[in-house]
Amino acid sequence: MQLAGKALDAERLRVLEELKETDRRRYRIGKSQWRLFHLDAKAVDAKQVRYLKGVNEYMTQQNAIDLFRGQSGAFSEAYSFYQAILQALKAKDPTVMASLIDNYCFKGTKMDSVVRTYRKNQAGILNACCYSYSNGPIEGLNRKIKALKRNCYGFRNIKNFFLRISLIYN
Secondary structure: OOHHHHHHHHHHHHHHHHOOOOOHHHHHHHHHHHOOOOOOOOOOOOOEEEEOOOOOEEEEEHHHHHHHHOOOOHHHHHHHHHHHHHHHHHHHHHHHHHHHHOOOOOOOOHHHHHHHHHHOOHHHHHHHHHHHOOOHHHHHHHHHHHHHHHHHHOOHHHHHHHHHHHHHHO
């Protein structure tokens, strides 16, 4: 997902370079409201009008997204593909994810390298959709152990170190 988000940002920045001199309103939306493009489409507020800082206008979040998407077909396709991947991963649906990866048409954008990487690692991605296993808890424990080592400036013996780790883990 992180790789797809970076590709979406690269496409957004490409569009921003085109807009720099021509359309200041869309440029400000793309520059200041970049977080909107990473939100789940279901979480975007389409009804409530709010003041968007950086744009200096009152509008809905969906309106801001639609204004920027209308500028570039390539960005709009990348955004649609990003949202489809996001929906498939949240639903944990391997068949939808597989069809997204297999039926993607290459267009010469950064999203192409994302799909190539997804195709290379398709078995692992589909397994992540099927199973709820994650290495997140282990990575979190490793981070805590490294922070402990950094903060304590070492231990007199290894037994004390392991006792302190067991105190963190429990």
